[in-house]
Amino acid sequence: MEMSMLLPSNLISYCAHWRGPSRHLSSFKQQQRSKYTTTTIITSSATRNSNNYCNDDEIDTDMDMDMDMDMDMDMDNSNNLMMTGWTVRKALDESIRRLEDKKVTEPEYSVLHLMAFALQLPWENGIRDLITTSTDDDTKNDNNTNNNNNNDEDDDNIKTMLLTSEQAKDFERMLQRREKHEPIQYVLGQWDFLDYTIAIRRPLLCPRPETEELVMRIVEETTESPVHILDCGCGTGVIGIALAEILPDATVEAIDIEPIAIETSMENAQRVLKDQSGGIDKYPDCYIATLVSANDYKPEHPFDIVVSNPPYIPRNDMKTLTDDVTKYESDQALCGGNDGMDVIRTIIRRLPEWCNSEAVCWMEVDPSHPKIIQEWLDNQDGGKVRFESSHKDMFGKDRFVKLRVL
Numbered sequence: 001m002e003m004s005m006l007l008p009s010n011l012i013s014y015c016a017h018w019r020g021p022s023r024h025l026s027s028f029k030q031q032q033r034s035k036y037t038t039t040t041i042i043t044s045s046a047t048r049n050s051n052n053y054c055n056d057d058e059i060d061t062d063m064d065m066d067m068d069m070d071m072d073m074d075m076d077n078s079n080n081l082m083m084t085g086w087t088v089r090k091a092l093d094e095s096i097r098r099l100e101d102k103k104v105t106e107p108e109y110s111v112l113h114l115m116a117f118a119l120q121l122p123w124e125n126g127i128r129d130l131i132t133t134s135t136d137d138d139t140k141n142d143n144n145t146n147n148n149n150n151n152d153e154d155d156d157n158i159k160t161m162l163l164t165s166e167q168a169k170d171f172e173r174m175l176q177r178r179e180k181h182e183p184i185q186y187v188l189g190q191w192d193f194l195d196y197t198i199a200i201r202r203p204l205l206c207p208r209p210e211t212e213e214l215v216m217r218i219v220e221e222t223t224e225s226p227v228h229i230l231d232c233g234c235g236t237g238v239i240g241i242a243l244a245e246i247l248p249d250a251t252v253e254a255i256d257i258e259p260i261a262i263e264t265s266m267e268n269a270q271r272v273l274k275d276q277s278g279g280i281d282k283y284p285d286c287y288i289a290t291l292v293s294a295n296d297y298k299p300e301h302p303f304d305i306v307v308s309n310p311p312y313i314p315r316n317d318m319k320t321l322t323d324d325v326t327k328y329e330s331d332q333a334l335c336g337g338n339d340g341m342d343v344i345r346t347i348i349r350r351l352p353e354w355c356n357s358e359a360v361c362w363m364e365v366d367p368s369h370p371k372i373i374q375e376w377l378d379n380q381d382g383g384k385v386r387f388e389s390s391h392k393d394m395f396g397k398d399r400f401v402k403l404r405v406l
């Protein structure tokens with residue numbers, strides 16, 4: 001089957017919406033996937049960092065495979081196709097079929113992302129180039145400097161390039177992980193959140209587009225400066241790091257109970273906040289992550305803003321999630337107990353102790369939660385936290401709550 005036949009029009013429009021490096025925050029509205037119920041190939045990509053090409057441990061072992069072959073097609077012991085010498089087009093077509101057979105969601109997206117990575121196309125626009133050339137038979141790419149020869153194709157662009165053994169090996173290794181429904185973010189080891197390319201490791205939550213919305217709401221509503229912010233349950237660190245980067249004079253403390261979250265968020269903070277070009281260096285002064293639970297956390301300085309995307313899926317809803325989510329992302333990142341509110345309740349109870357008066361708390365929650373939270377807070381005599389508002393996400397779901405510390 002021709003690649004062009006396999007590429008649905010939504011891929012083309014996805015391409016048209018591909019985000020540039022300084023588009024700050026507009027395109028998160030374009031994403032049309034609902035949280036936790038689909039795979040998470042939802043945000044775009046920025047500059048590729050070869051250090052994060054893949055998880056290092058996986059590379060070392062997988063690179064030992066000897067795939068130096070000239071043949072058109074071969075099988076390894078586990079019956080996986082070896083694609084050395086195939087055209088990119090043929091490898092794409094065949095791989096999409098493989099993912100379809102395994103019922104992997106979004107097979108085209110997956111394969112294109114993996115191929116762009118394997119070919120080391122620029123992170124920023126590699127997949128767009130791949131889609132464009134893969135769907136436009138008339139396009140000539142005069143800059144094809146790869147030493148590959150065309151075989152049965154009449155044009156000279158990416159789709160007619162022949163895969164080297166290294167490219168085939170990298171692609172095959174990633175494809176096999178995706179065949180097992182591993183989220184593309186883990187396979188690539190990085191993904192984009194707003195304008196930032198961040199490292200992502202199992203079993204941390206792969207950031208969702210709704211969380212980009214949450215960050216932008218906070219940015220839009222924050223007028224005072226400086227602000228001291230707590231990101232409770234930081235995971236990869238995306239919320240706090242984005243706020244530290246965007247808000248002038250913001251300082252962010254982040255907490256999580258998962259050691260790899262602390263390690264990864266500090267790495268991401270350095271990646272995003274450390275100035276590389278002589279401007280203002282916000283790292284390490286503006287971001288610190290600490291391994292501690294919301295229950296035990298005692299800050300040294302009170303906060304003006306508390307933000308959290310806590311684990312909030314009600315226990316019974318966990319079984320509605322796909323394997324891509326439940327097999328790879330941790331239960332403690334996803335599940336918030338019977339009604340999904342265990343960590344949310346802890347955070348709300350701790351707010352008066354953590355915050356300055358008039359501080360705000362923003363949380364991403366399950367659509368069932370705003371009503372429960374409002375009733376709970378409205379019925380507390382002398383309570384020190386007031387329910388201020390709830391807000392819908394881009395899918396029309398009640399997703400965010402704003403609370404005020406009195």
Ligand SMILES: C[S@@+](CC[C@H](N)C(=O)[O-])C[C@H]1O[C@@H](n2cnc3c(N)ncnc32)[C@H](O)[C@@H]1O
Pocket residue numbers: 204205206207208211232233234235236237238239255256257258261292293294295309310311312332333334343
């Ligand atoms: C839904 S994930 C959010 C990750 C990240 N903020 C994001 O939006 O992508 C929730 C995070 O809260 C952390 N967490 C769970 N229970 C916690 C607790 N009691 N105190 C602090 N963090 C907790 C989990 O380890 C996980 O990293």
